[in-house]
Amino acid sequence: xxxxxxxxxxxxxxxxxxxxVQKYGIPKGGYMDRRSAVLANxxxxxxxxxPLVELFGGHLSFHCHADMLLSLAGAFTTxxxxxxxIQSPAVFCAKKGDQVKIGTxxxxxxxxxxxxxxxxxxxxxxxxxxxxPASLGxxxxxxxxxxxxxETFDCxxxxxEKSDAFFDRHLPKNQSISVYKGPExxxxxxxxxxxxxxxxxxxGQVSRMGYRLFxxxxxxxxxxxxxxxxxxxxxxxxxxxxxxxxxxxxxxTTGGYPRIAHVVARDIDAxxxxxxxxxxxxxxx
Amino acid sequence: xxxxxxxxxxxxxxxxxxxLSFWIRLRxxxxxxxxxxxxxxxxxDSVVVIFQSSKFVSIEAVQDLLEVFHxxxxxxxxxxxxxxxxxxxxxxATDLQAISERxxxxxxxxxxxxxxxTYQIAMFGFLPGFAxxxxxxxxxxLPRKENPSLYIPKxxxxxxxxxxxIYPVDTQGGWHVMGYxxxxxxxxxxxxxxxxxxxDFVEFVSK
Numbered sequence: 001x002x003x004x005x006x007x008x009x010x011x012x013x014x015x016x017x018x019x020x021v022q023k024y025g026i027p028k029g030g031y032m033d034r035r036s037a038v039l040a041n042x043x044x045x046x047x048x049x050x051p052l053v054e055l056f057g058g059h060l061s062f063h064c065h066a067d068m069l070l071s072l073a074g075a076f077t078t079x080x081x082x083x084x085x086i087q088s089p090a091v092f093c094a095k096k097g098d099q100v101k102i103g104t105x106x107x108x109x110x111x112x113x114x115x116x117x118x119x120x121x122x123x124x125x126x127x128x129x130x131x132x133p134a135s136l137g138x139x140x141x142x143x144x145x146x147x148x149x150x151e152t153f154d155c156x157x158x159x160x161e162k163s164d165a166f167f168d169r170h171l172p173k174n175q176s177i178s179v180y181k182g183p184e185x186x187x188x189x190x191x192x193x194x195x196x197x198x199x200x201x202x203x204g205q206v207s208r209m210g211y212r213l214f215x216x217x218x219x220x221x222x223x224x225x226x227x228x229x230x231x232x233x234x235x236x237x238x239x240x241x242x243x244x245x246x247x248x249x250x251x252x253t254t255g256g257y258p259r260i261a262h263v264v265a266r267d268i269d270a271x272x273x274x275x276x277x278x279x280x281x282x283x284x285x
Numbered sequence: 286x287x288x289x290x291x292x293x294x295x296x297x298x299x300x301x302x303x304x305l306s307f308w309i310r311l312r313x314x315x316x317x318x319x320x321x322x323x324x325x326x327x328x329x330d331s332v333v334v335i336f337q338s339s340k341f342v343s344i345e346a347v348q349d350l351l352e353v354f355h356x357x358x359x360x361x362x363x364x365x366x367x368x369x370x371x372x373x374x375x376x377x378a379t380d381l382q383a384i385s386e387r388x389x390x391x392x393x394x395x396x397x398x399x400x401x402x403t404y405q406i407a408m409f410g411f412l413p414g415f416a417x418x419x420x421x422x423x424x425x426x427l428p429r430k431e432n433p434s435l436y437i438p439k440x441x442x443x444x445x446x447x448x449x450x451i452y453p454v455d456t457q458g459g460w461h462v463m464g465y466x467x468x469x470x471x472x473x474x475x476x477x478x479x480x481x482x483x484x485d486f487v488e489f490v491s492k
Contacts, residue, residue, distance in 0.1 A: 019323060019324065020323070020324050021474070022324055022326050022335070023324065023325070023326035023327070023409060023483070024409045024413065024414055024470075024471075024474045025409035025410045025411060025412060025413050025414055025415050025416075026413040026414065026474070027413070124475070131413075133412070133413065133454055133456070134412075134413040134414070134453070134454055134471065135454075136413075180290075180292065182291075183289045183291065183297065227328070227329050227330055228328055228329065228408070228410055228411070228417075229297070229328050229330075229331055230291065230295075230297060230326065230328055230331065230333040232291075232292070232295065234292055235291075252410065252411060252412070253326070253409070253410050254328055254408065254409075254410030254411060259291075262291060262292045264293070265292070265293050265339075
């Protein structure tokens with residue numbers, strides 16, 4: 001079991017997405033940066049959907065109530081166990097009584113913390129993905145706070161299992177994101193299309209639901225209200241104010257704003273790792 | 286019918302007139318494992334098919350979908366259910382008084398207008414388990430609020446534009462609240478009984 005003793009960022013327990021529930025308006029959910037989450041589980045030979053902790057923005061400390069084998073992937077950071085200092089991505093052991101301290105991220109915005117065999121938590125709709133608006137998933141469907149305890153499975157840990165293997169230290173690149181044209185792309189004027197592909201956008205507020213883009217406005221001369229249609233992770237929708245939103249893992253299932261573009265699957269992880277204030281450009285796939 | 290590829294794995298098919306019957310038929314094909322689809326869902330004017338992998342999205346897949354679409358054969362279907370929902374229409378913490386003033390209807394008339402219709406679940410969306418119910422009396426058409434309320438509690442029964450619906454979770458929102466219910470479609474869905482589906486009917490009963 002681990003117990004959260006300090007938290008500065010925003011952490012939830014996540015797994016793979018829910019299947020077959022979007023028809024009820026329930027988001028698919030699941031990991032924000034799938035590539036890094038899967039890597040964290042692979043590093044421990046876990047099932048790829050094993051529940052892990054997803055930490056936005058750094059700063060999390062927890063107390064280990066048992067010996068355990070952990071892995072880190074995603075954002076770059078330094079982790080201290082009191083007697084050891086580890087650079088992510090890494091596999092490392094923690095002993096009963098250790099305090100694991102995760103600091104500031106030097107690169108990226110989301111870190112995955114996995115344990116051998118996954119955290120032993122409740123599931124809903126077949127997954128441990130937390131979805132706060134409907135209180136779905138482990139930890140009473142809410143984000144991790146000081147004092148929260150997360151169960152782990154018993155495992156024999158020896159220093160030998162600590163791995164010095166070279167893990168992929170490559171975070172997805174984020175300068176230029178490939179997109180497909182969205183179904184309502186042609187509602188944009190020629191100038192708006194030009195703005196979308198020639199200007200850069202600044203990442204504003206980020207959340208598991210979506211990333212807002214500021215800095216450049218796509219000025220439309222009032223578009224007619226649309227009937228609500230399907231949206232999902234990767235959809236770029238354009239509210240009437242002209243500041244696009246890239247929908248992420250906890251995206252609602254329908255939306256009434258024009259869907260101007262859709263991020264290609266392999267580039268969504270790259271956007272997920274971008275921080276507020278960084279800039280992004282789009283190019284047509 | 287129009288086919289639109291939304292992403293690697295997802296196709297949107299548009300045919301406003303036949304959305305629900307097509308959705309129901311496709312669902313059966315998927316339930317019996319015929320297609321490589323992970324999920325089929327509907328909005329008011331489209332059916333969306335999400336495949337398990339991009340490699341299944343092919344001309345053949347589209348032809349299969351067309352075949353199901355044109356298959357007029359009546360298959361055995363789960364017949365639509367009617368869900369009766371008890372509502373406490375109250376002026377306490379609702380917009381009932383404001384709606385009454387806006388339309389110059391008495392509160393009793395408003396309740397009658399809202400309870401005398403049978404609504405249909407056109408689609409789910411916006412919030413988990415939120416059903417867009419169509420069939421509202423045109424006398425109750427109201428645009429969404431200009432300034433959404435910051436807090437609408439779970440169980441609020443509300444109207445906006447051509448729809449009425451039940452808020453499944455505490456949230457903010459721009460619909461006009463008429464009353465409260467203890468029933469929630471989200472709980473039905475969570476219990477896994479598949480008790481509620483698009484195409485089902487809903488009636489509100491004044492408590």
